[in-house]
Amino acid sequence: AQSVTQPDIHITVSEGASLELRCNYSYGATPYLFWYVQSPGQGLQLLLKYFSGDTLVQGIKGFEAEFKRSQSSFNLRKPSVHWSDAAEYFCAVVPYNTNAGKSTFGDGTTLTVKP
Amino acid sequence: EPEVTQTPSHQVTQMGQEVILRCVPISNHLYFYWYRQILGQKVEFLVSFYNNEISEKSEIFDDQFSVERPDGSNFTLKIRSTKLEDSAMYFCAGRAGGPTDTQYFGPGTRLTVL
Numbered sequence: 001a002q003s004v005t006q007p008d009i010h011i012t013v014s015e016g017a018s019l020e021l022r023c024n025y026s027y028g029a030t031p032y033l034f035w036y037v038q039s040p041g042q043g044l045q046l047l048l049k050y051f052s053g054d055t056l057v058q059g060i061k062g063f064e065a066e067f068k069r070s071q072s073s074f075n076l077r078k079p080s081v082h083w084s085d086a087a088e089y090f091c092a093v094v095p096y097n098t099n100a101g102k103s104t105f106g107d108g109t110t111l112t113v114k115p
Numbered sequence: 116e117p118e119v120t121q122t123p124s125h126q127v128t129q130m131g132q133e134v135i136l137r138c139v140p141i142s143n144h145l146y147f148y149w150y151r152q153i154l155g156q157k158v159e160f161l162v163s164f165y166n167n168e169i170s171e172k173s174e175i176f177d178d179q180f181s182v183e184r185p186d187g188s189n190f191t192l193k194i195r196s197t198k199l200e201d202s203a204m205y206f207c208a209g210r211a212g213g214p215t216d217t218q219y220f221g222p223g224t225r226l227t228v229l
Contacts, residue, residue, distance in 0.1 A: 032215055043206060043222040044158070051215045090158060094214045100171040101146060101214035105158040 002027050004093050006106035013081050014114045021076040021109050023091030031093035033074040034103065035065055038088045047089075050074060061085070086113045117141040119221035121207050127227045131196050136224045138190045138207030148208040148218065149182065149192045151175070158206065164190065197228045 005024045013019050025031060032051050036044040048059025055067040065076045074091060091106040120139045128134050140147055149161040162172040164182055181193045190209075194201055207221040 036220075044220040046217055046219075049215075049217065092158075096214075100163045100165070101210065101216075101218070102148065102160045102163050102171055103150070103158075103208075103218060104160065107157045 002095070002104070004091055004104055004106040006089075006091055006109050008109045009107070010110045010112070012112040012114060015083050016080050019076075019078045019081045019085070019111070021089050021091075021111070023074045023076065023106060025072050025074065025091075025093050027093065027095060029096040030069060031095050033065075033067060034092040034094070035059065035063070035074075035076045036090045036092060036105075037061075038090065038108075040087075044090065047076070081111075081113055083113045083115065086111055117219075119207055119209060119219050121205075121221040121224050123224060124222070125225045125227070127229065128197055130199060130228055134194050134197055134226060136192045136194075136205050136207075136226070138192075138221055139188055140190055140207065140209035141211075141219055142188075144209035144211050144219070146170075146210045146212075147182075147184070147190045150206045150208060150220075151203040152206065152223075153200075153203045161192070161205075194226075197226075199228050202226055202228045 003026045034049045035047040047063045048057050050057050050067045058064050063078050067074050088108045090108045092103040122137045147164040150158050152158045160173050162176045163170045179195045183191050204223045204225050206223045208218045210216040210218045
């Protein structure tokens, strides 16, 4: 069955430390891959996306993600976390070659940043 | 930068009442979506809409739900007879072109059914 998995429900890091949020997918063909951030009470903001080409993609706010086909993963990273990065992070996929283009989201990872 | 807007930001209704959630997508967008997020849970797809018809819907989107783009600018989600379990944040989204285009999400409408 097609699925998106974010194994970590909650992650706590210290400000200035590095961050990696995991995302795995299970689809017949590599889907289009996205990371969104949601601050409390807010909508979803796109951080970055991957369709093809360079497997390391750069996004906004200093985030990057690496696509690894062999591991069916698309992990989000940031070298140095800021207190303002505390939020909910969602990995999402859009199936390849579909016009409807609906997004399927993972369960999300809540990031807490310690001072 | 253009934004997707949604009204109201918060709607409180009694069980069994009809509600209409409104969205104004970005003007050049052609594909439209509704998603919902029950408190503390993930975002779930409800329906996609293109060329004035539903292109895909989830099992959540039953006969109690309908969507409409009545005037070429607004995109609405109607729930005919609300249930307690319809309480959630509802997000509208749109994109201009194919599935590689970015989906832009609105800020959401929080629906509370009492």
